[in-house]
Amino acid sequence: MxxxxxxxxxxxxxxxxxxxxxxxxxxxxxxxxxxxxxxxxxxxxxxxxxxxxxxxxxxxxxxxxxxxxxxxxxxxxxxxxxxxxxxxxxxxxxxxxxxxxxxxxxxxxxxxxxxxxxxxxxxxxxxxxxxxxxxxxxxxxxxxxxxxxxxxxxxxxxxxxxxxxxxxxxxxxxxxxxxxxxxxxxxxxxxxKVITKEKTVVKTREVAVQQPVIDSDGDGIPDNLDQCPNTLPGGKVDAKGCLIVNQTITFNDILFELDSARLTRSSENTLSRIAQSLQSQTDFRIEVAGHTDSTGSAEYNDILSQKRADSVRQYLISQGVDSGRISARGYGESDPVAGNDSVSGRAMNRRVEFRVTEK
Missing domain, CATH: 2.40.160.20 (Porin)
Incomplete structure (x- = not known):
């Protein structure tokens, strides 16, 4: 047993x-x-x-x-x-x-x-x-x-x-x-024996990140689509970002010393940027048109506006713009855009225009 x-x-x-x-x-x-x-x-x-x-x-x-x-x-x-x-x-x-x-x-x-x-x-x-x-x-x-x-x-x-x-x-x-x-x-x-390993699954998702729209020349056409960069400030452009001819661009920030055709320092800076734009797109001509208010005689204002238009033209040429593309003409007080009976109206009438035409 x-x-x-x-x-x-x-x-x-x-x-x-x-x-x-x-x-x-x-x-x-x-x-x-x-x-x-x-x-x-x-x-x-x-x-x-x-x-x-x-x-x-x-x-x-x-x-x-x-x-x-x-x-x-x-x-x-x-x-x-x-x-x-x-x-x-x-x-x-x-x-x-x-x-x-x-x-x-x-x-x-x-x-x-x-x-x-x-x-x-x-x-x-x-x-x-x-x-x-x-x-x-x-x-x-x-x-x-x-x-x-x-x-x-x-x-x-x-x-x-x-x-x-x-x-x-x-x-x-x-x-x-x-x-x-x-x-x-x-x-x-x-x-x-069974060894179980937990698999961590990280779910990823593609998120479309909208890139900031960069428009260096401010013409409304993004840089990646702009075929004419550095367009003339204030000008109307086509879908390619190129300046459209037969338009007038008004500049109220091109100023002169009192009763003179001498450009102010700030105006020279503005015209330097405009000169760069004119050299970026060369398939048009510019007429620089000078205008004054009604202060003084009409004859005096015609002479002053001509001198001021010439002064702008000469400065652009000095910055490398082809002289054959630019002409200058003074219109005096003959083409006001506002009334001359107020300070603000007279300031608007004292202006420089760029009249864009075909070359």
Missing amino acids: KFTSLVLAAALASPLAMAATDQHQENLATRQYVGGAVSYVDVDDDRQIDDQGEGYSVFYGRQLSDSFWWETEGGFYKMDGEVPDGQDFYQYHLTTGLAYAFGDRTGFTPYVIVALGAIKHEVLPRDDNDTNFTANAGLGAVTGPIFDNGLKLRGDVRYVYDDFDGAGPARGEGGFGDVRASLGLEFPLGYT
Whole structure:
């Protein structure tokens, strides 16, 4: 009996070592398990034994379908009492049967089980040993994995029948029926290590960033579309950004010293920028037209306006503009754009115009 106990203990230790590997997920394709349990036996009264029995077992199970499992179990159970002249039972069970699981055994799963097999009796005193038929049926439950290696807890209660019909005070008279409660451990086989890496998905979105519209010469045509950059300030342009001919551009910021044709310093700066524009687009001519208000005589104003127009023309030529493209004419007070009876009106009339014509 000691030898048998060592064999069963070794069999139980084997799956323990097997399940101690670093594993994380049960292989659902070929699900199997091994395990062991300790048991308490509520002995049939007909056995004439006052004390209860105990024992242990090892088992192997394999999934047959979604809910059905095949399980084979081998166990040893001892039933010895203190009844005078009573018998002590030492049983070796080997059974196989089917279990129906109410779930997939990956979490807490109740089950029912029915098994058939053989039982070897050793009865002391040794005058009634035999091997007999046995069957058991019961209810149980198994937990999901409680450790990374897949270890599960399980327990069940079964009614165990055997047809032992021995002699003496414990004669079976048709067999015995014991109740066995077991608590054990179950180790899934094929429980493999799975390393799951979370993949961080960063969703990106294309955002159209509107580039600032740059119009360096202020003609209303962006630089990237402007075929005539640096257009004459205040002039009307076409879709290409080029100056349109047959228009008049008025400058009220080209000023002269009082009663003189001498340009002010600020006016020279303005005309320098205009000279650059005239050199950027050369397919037109300019007439510089000088105008005055009505202060003074008409003859005086004609002379003054002519001198001022000439002064503007000469300055542009000095800045590199082709003299053949520029003419100058004084109109005096003959073409007012506002009334001469107010300060603001007279200021508007004192002006220089660029009259753009075809070349």
